[in-house]
Amino acid sequence: MDKHPADLYKDHLKPFLLSKLEEFRILGYGDVRIEDLWSFLLNKKWRNLKDVQIYKLADAILAVKIGEFMNYATVESFKTSNLLNSKEGQNLLDELLK
Template identity: 45%
Template sequence: MENFFDQYRDEVQPALKSKLEEFILFGYDSVTEEELWQYLCKKKWKREREAKLLYQIVNDILSVKIGEYMNFATVEAFKSPDWFGNQGKDELSKLL
């Protein structure tokens, strides 16, 4: 599902990389660029009704707080329909 902001992804890639480097400095090295982009699209820009200028998009990226992202990631993980995957289901079946 493509949204309005996807057209700017290549242009704002350095800002995404910078934010991910900041996450790494604070010990959150498992966050990927795609996950950060999904957070921005699904949470930060969810209700955007008008176009934003490039500097506003970059500002949104650089102002992401780790706690905000982690809260989003936690909620998304709980929404996931398949917690165990196929391999986990086999292990679960053995236990039960």
């Protein structure tokens, strides 16, 4: 997998990441790990990032809302879930979508 251009700045951005995680903890989401937040940023926020400037990266980290992160985490967990790949999981999903 190719490295994302923002990966060069991860160590420099660590204080901003930790600050955002502390905000999540205060809001009752203490299980979010720094790797989860970084993955969200790389795959969602910065997916098509062309202009990599550290102040823009820091601003994007501080602007993350818990709702958008949790939506991303929920979708990712469904993508990796074995439940949806089974007949029982499909029946459950069909029932939920009625």
